[in-house]
Amino acid sequence: MSTxxxxxxxxxxxxxxxxxxxxxxxxxxxxFRRVDALLYRMGLLDRGESxxxxxxxxxxxxxxxxxxxxxxxxxxxxxxxxxxxxGNQAVDDKFTVICYGEGQxxxxxxxxxxNADPRFPFFRISDEIEKxxxxxxxxxxxxxxxxxVNSPLSKGLILIDSPGFDSDDQRRxxxxxxxxxxxxxxxxxxxxxxxHPEPGAMHDTLQHLVSKTVRRADTTKFLYILNQIxxxxxxxxxTEVVGAWQRTIAQAGLxxxxxxxxxxSDCAVPIDNPALEARYEAKRxxxxxxxxxxxxxxxxxxxxxxxxxxxxxxxELESEVLPxxxxxxxxxxxxxxxxxxxxxxxxxxGLGGVVALSGGDLVTDVxxxxxxxxxxxxxxxxxxxxxxxxxxxxxxxxxxxxxxGAAQESASGLDWRxxxxxxxxxxxxxxxxxxxxxxxxxxxxGDALSGIGQGxxxxxxxxxxxxxxxxxxxxVGHQAARAVVAARLAPQxxxxxxxMGLDPRAAFRRNTGFGRRVYRSRPxxxxxxxxxxxxxxxxxxxxxVQKLNDLFADPSGRRGVxxxxxxxxxxxxxxxxxxxxxxxASGAAASAFAPPPPDPLAVPDPDTTPGDAxxxxxxx
Numbered sequence: 001m002s003t004x005x006x007x008x009x010x011x012x013x014x015x016x017x018x019x020x021x022x023x024x025x026x027x028x029x030x031x032f033r034r035v036d037a038l039l040y041r042m043g044l045l046d047r048g049e050s051x052x053x054x055x056x057x058x059x060x061x062x063x064x065x066x067x068x069x070x071x072x073x074x075x076x077x078x079x080x081x082x083x084x085x086x087g088n089q090a091v092d093d094k095f096t097v098i099c100y101g102e103g104q105x106x107x108x109x110x111x112x113x114x115n116a117d118p119r120f121p122f123f124r125i126s127d128e129i130e131k132x133x134x135x136x137x138x139x140x141x142x143x144x145x146x147x148x149v150n151s152p153l154s155k156g157l158i159l160i161d162s163p164g165f166d167s168d169d170q171r172r173x174x175x176x177x178x179x180x181x182x183x184x185x186x187x188x189x190x191x192x193x194x195x196h197p198e199p200g201a202m203h204d205t206l207q208h209l210v211s212k213t214v215r216r217a218d219t220t221k222f223l224y225i226l227n228q229i230x231x232x233x234x235x236x237x238x239t240e241v242v243g244a245w246q247r248t249i250a251q252a253g254l255x256x257x258x259x260x261x262x263x264x265s266d267c268a269v270p271i272d273n274p275a276l277e278a279r280y281e282a283k284r285x286x287x288x289x290x291x292x293x294x295x296x297x298x299x300x301x302x303x304x305x306x307x308x309x310x311x312x313x314x315x316e317l318e319s320e321v322l323p324x325x326x327x328x329x330x331x332x333x334x335x336x337x338x339x340x341x342x343x344x345x346x347x348x349x350g351l352g353g354v355v356a357l358s359g360g361d362l363v364t365d366v367x368x369x370x371x372x373x374x375x376x377x378x379x380x381x382x383x384x385x386x387x388x389x390x391x392x393x394x395x396x397x398x399x400x401x402x403x404x405g406a407a408q409e410s411a412s413g414l415d416w417r418x419x420x421x422x423x424x425x426x427x428x429x430x431x432x433x434x435x436x437x438x439x440x441x442x443x444x445x446g447d448a449l450s451g452i453g454q455g456x457x458x459x460x461x462x463x464x465x466x467x468x469x470x471x472x473x474x475x476v477g478h479q480a481a482r483a484v485v486a487a488r489l490a491p492q493x494x495x496x497x498x499x500m501g502l503d504p505r506a507a508f509r510r511n512t513g514f515g516r517r518v519y520r521s522r523p524x525x526x527x528x529x530x531x532x533x534x535x536x537x538x539x540x541x542x543x544x545v546q547k548l549n550d551l552f553a554d555p556s557g558r559r560g561v562x563x564x565x566x567x568x569x570x571x572x573x574x575x576x577x578x579x580x581x582x583x584x585a586s587g588a589a590a591s592a593f594a595p596p597p598p599d600p601l602a603v604p605d606p607d608t609t610p611g612d613a614x615x616x617x618x619x620x
Contacts, residue, residue: 003048010053018057021156024548025057025306031540035313038533041525043510044321044502054500055184055309056121058099059298062160062181065191070227073264074191075161078295079151081106084161094145095177097122098159101148111144120146121158121184128180131495133173143177156299160185183499186298186305188222189291194229194241194261210249223260223291224249230263230280233271238601260287261601279601286603303548309499310541314534316498325504325523328493329511335485336478336518343477347470370462479514486512 011029018026032052039045063071072084075098083098083106097114101107114122122144130137160181163174182188190210210224226245232238242261249259262284271277355362486509495505510516511524 007048007050007053011050014052014057022057022303025303028306028310028544031310031537031544034533034537035310038525038530039317039502041530042523043507043525044317044504046503046506051309051313051500053123055306056158057302057306058158059156059302060121060158060160060185061187061189061295061298062162062185063189063191064162064178064181065189065225065227066193067163069191069193070264070267071161071189071191073267074189074227074262075159077264077266078292079149079153079159081149081151083147083149083151093163094143095122095163095181096161097144097146098154098161099146099148099157100154101150103148104150106150107148109146109148111140111142111146113146114144115140121160121181122177125177125180128176128496128501129173131176133176136173143173157295186221186302187294189225190222191225191227192245194226194245194263195231210253223294225260225262225287225291228263228267229261229284230268230271233273233276233280234269236276239599260291262287262291282603283601300552304545307541307544307548311538313498313500313502314538316500317502317534321497321502321504322523322526324494324497325507325511328489328504328508329523332485332489332508332512333518335489336481339481339485340478343481344474346477347474366466370459370466482512482514482518 011033015026015029018029029052032050036045036050036052039051040047045051063075065071075084076082079098084096094111097120099120111122114120115124115126117123125144126137126140129140129143136143162178162181226242229238229241232241238261246259263280265281265284271280358365490505490509490512493505493508495503497504507523512518516524
């Protein structure tokens with residue numbers, strides 16, 4: 001577990017790098033820290049953690065898909081360097097993070113390099129792996145590796161190549177890393193193999209990379225790519241292959257959206273018909289141009305996405321995390337209330353038993369002690385009465401718990417048998433502690449308070465002492481009940497919720513700890529002041545968005561060309577040395593999810609907008 005000291009060191013390192021590479025984002029760090037402070041008070045975030053270390057500050061593009069779908073070939077072509085091994089079979093079983101490096105030779109570093117560096121998106125991912133696959137967290141090198149490449153096209157950008165998804169028994173740890181990548185990526189390229197479009201070959205990919213993504217709010221960052229489309233030229237069946245692929249992904253829930261059809265010219269099969277070859281090349285160049293343009297845009301989009309994460313975590317806190325935590329606390333309160341009632345019955349039975357054993361003398365003795373005319377029998381004979389009270393109270397505890405369990409055996413929402421067992425445990429623990437306290441405190445208080453006189457003040461003091469003693473005796477069982485219920489329910493509470501992985505379990509323990517009021521209406525730390533602070537943070541985020549808009553938009557046209565004086569645009573990924581033929585400036589934004597034309601090899605009209613294109617549902 002990180003410490004606040006190590007966190008401060010990491011944040012200073014992050015700030016230093018941001019000042020060098022993305023100075024416009026440095027001002028967001030204090031805002032993230034303000035949100036951190038609120039989450040610390042609620043127990044949703046450990047004080048050795050920060051939201052600022054849970055997001056990637058560098059533009060991130062992930063390449064996912066089936067085995068031998070051409071992912072590594074695509075990355076090599078994009079970087080202009082033969083970095084990743086390629087082949088018709090699976091050639092890499094690790095997630096590979098690719099970034100710029102000064103050395104002339106590419107370097108391969110172990111997964112530890114990523115797990116321990118907060119600048120990368122896999123910082124402390126071993127902890128997440130350990131949660132879903134105990135024992136696998138220490139094998140981080142078996143899942144991740146870092147590669148550095150001296151390619152100008154990799155500057156200011158992080159690329160992630162993934163192992164394929166053709167096995168039905170994917171390890172849970174691998175899927176956990178995949179989910180982590182998808183959450184943090186600015187752009188997700190999902191590759192399919194045009195040579196194997198049938199549903200059986202893509203079952204796992206469709207389940208994890210399509211079915212889950214169509215329900216996300218950020219679906220526009222997903223590009224679905226049918227690679228190696230050139231193989232359809234041998235039988236001239238591109239229409240049939242694309243149609244089968246469309247029907248397959250429609251069954252997974254993706255009923256709208258533009259897809260891309262590409263291939264790598266260096267690995268393409270020969271096409272003897274010049275006219276057909278020209279059509280394939282035109283389609284490839286057009287779609288590659290759009291994909292490349294989307295990659296170039298993410299440097300700007302990253303700034304907006306980081307700001308949006310602030311609002312995302314606030315919205316998730318209010319609409320998802322706090323309602324979930326409140327629900328768990330209501331379960332806790334309900335079960336503690338039942339055990340409190342059982343304990344009250346046990347106490348009443350115990351006191352009644354003590355009175356019965358004393359033949360009524362105890363009531364007389366207590367009355368004379370309160371009035372100040374004599375010392376109480378309970379003080380003198382506490383050592384004798386207490387064990388008898390324990391015996392009677394123990395009988396009452398068993399009867400009370402058994403009656404509670406029997407009466408409520410068919411009630412819904414609670415395990416009354418388990419609750420009855422808890423009640424007996426609480427009663428036994430309370431009786432044991434209570435009788436010892438009665439014997440000791442009764443003797444000491446009786447002697448101390450008997451000599452203070454018979455005036456009204458003295459009588460009131462003794463009455464108050466008697467009531468406090470009974471209250472403390474009740475608190476013994478109450479605190480025991482809280483501890484038993486909290487220990488039973490805590491493992492059932494989720495330890496990660498939302499995109500930022502907030503920890504409701506830790507917050508639950510904070511709310512159920514000793515000294516916390518059980519019947520409070522709000523979780524600890526969630527006050528009206530906290531709500532006002534979150535509203536203020538939202539306003540800060542809106543102001544930051546407006547500043548970014550000023551860099552790129554000028555509705556009035558008064559500012560002229562270029563950014564406003566004194567404002568510098570954030571850096572973005574460098575453009576490739578040569579843009580593929582067919583790429584247009586407006587094509588990426590306008591047609592990323594435009595419907596495909598009836599002819600899968602037809603190049604869309606650049607003047608056609610998504611709204612003009614018509615229905616985007618898959619065609620046969």
